[in-house]
Amino acid sequence: MRIPGYGRLWRALPLLCAGLLFVAPTAAPAVEPARFQAAPSAADLAIEFEALLGQHSVLAADLMRSRIRGDDDFVQAANAALGKNTTAMTNLVGQLFGKASADQFSPMWSEHIVTLFSYAGALAAQDTAAQADARKELVEYEQELGDFFAAASHGRLSQKAARAAIVEHVGHLTAQADAYAAKDYTGADQMYRMGYQHTYDLGLTLANALLPAADRATLQQPLWRLRSQLGKLLAEHAALVEDLTRAAVTRSPDFAASGQMINGNTRDLAASIDTLFGAAAAKQFQSLWADHVEQLVAYASAEASGDTGGQARAKTEMADVEKRMGAFLSGATGKRISTADLTAALQKHDMMLMKHADAYASKDYVTAHDVAYDTYQQMFELARTMADAFGATVAAKLPHGGAQTGYGGMAAVVEKR
Structure with a gap:
């Protein structure tokens, strides 16, 4: 054929x-992070x-x-x-x-x-x-x-x-x-x-x-290893969300598999939080992060259907998740980064991912790839900021080779699809 x-x-x-x-x-x-x-x-x-x-x-x-x-x-x-x-x-x-x-x-x-x-x-x-x-x-x-x-x-x-x-x-x-x-x-x-x-x-x-x-x-050194591992997981998250929203926009047959793929990334991120801050913090993070991904997919799915009301609802829910996640991460840093600053960073991240979905849905693939490229790079800035705020004592808890996995996330997205 x-x-x-x-x-x-x-x-x-x-x-x-x-x-x-x-x-x-x-x-x-080269297009490089500001640092x-x-x-x-x-x-x-x-x-x-x-x-x-x-x-x-x-x-x-x-x-x-x-x-x-x-x-x-x-x-x-x-x-x-x-x-x-x-x-x-x-x-x-x-x-x-x-x-x-x-x-x-x-x-x-x-x-x-x-x-x-x-x-x-x-x-x-x-x-x-x-x-x-x-x-x-x-x-x-x-x-x-x-x-x-x-x-x-x-x-x-x-x-x-x-x-x-x-x-x-x-x-x-x-x-x-x-x-x-x-x-x-x-x-x-x-x-x-x-x-x-x-x-x-x-x-x-x-x-x-x-x-x-x-x-x-x-x-x-602990901080450098944590910067590297957080960057790896956060950048992968951005890439996999973009893959999933592309599948949602086009209603392609690989949507369910894409959902499971990002599910694995969420497990890895939650496992890192478990290693750094314990199981209770990991459970809270996993729930918030899964909600974050779910609203991004809901936005892309609504766009595919021409459902502007659905897009608006997803944005509203996303804003709430951003605030709750900002507060969670601020607490994890011992308030060394404010809730407002972390919420703003998450808002920027979500806006870029929605812009990618918008461009892909309109078949403006050049813009979609440009946004995806920049979003990937941005994750390393966020990883460095978070790692430095967590501090060397927390960073030293991360074992060589990264954390073990063991948490789930975003299953509801695939079930609701």
Whole structure:
């Protein structure tokens, strides 16, 4: 079976290749969180490296899925977002390891994205020969990228370990695409999350191998670990809410699976609160956070139905949740951040997510991706603010590797759908 639009997508491949392969460290300034503007430390840059790698996984998976669906306009917007991410990563590699390393990294990274695109196209066309060719090329790029990082580590990261890490990253992306093409949305979303988490954590693995000893030690300090882990979970939350609201807007068959995917993120966030503040606080947080997600989905669903009254009700409920969550988090920080300031931060977050839903519903995919990109970055600002307010004593409770999961959330959204 040939997916509608596949021919147009195949003819667009040279444009995609040119857009990605032409990325260079001087192509455009990276869009970075404000904290990185003033003499960022190596530890700051390491967390940004984690963030950009995790974002790459999400954007690449979204690109592959849109290619499988034959959604040409979404493909082009997703490609532009990936190009922006690649430019930011290249600039960061240059800051951390020098221009020569950045010049070497950029084309290799871009080539592996182009091949992932080709692999998704072969899935869409059910062309097993093209799939095999793409897999063969991916193996080559995996080896090159692994060798690049191993060489940059000056012996601290073995070639075998570096190659294995890149192989796992690409394996997650191809596996989620395989499942998505087979309409196994639960399996696809499981791999989607695994891919994000692995690729985000890969940033810390690489930083620990590539940075000087003093900088590596900083990354193990409690506040830095909490900034990293909170950023990971909050940024994933933003990405998964956007995936869920897209499914709600289009009433697509992967809606239930998307709900379960964000349910897992809510469990992980609540588990972190449990570790930091105890079970009672985790239970309260889980309930508030689930309400927060539910109202965002209610807003998107009402928009899909043209129900302006439903959208207004969702906004009203959302405002109430923002105030209650602001009060909860303010209490958790010992009032080091006011309820008003935290409520305002949550309002900004929700407004960006609603703006994304509005743009996606109107098929303005460029704006939707721009908003999603900025929302993802904003989560790291919030994570740093919260971690610093919680303080080093609380942060020290977080075990290495993050908290264990164990709480539920947002089940009502799927049940009510």
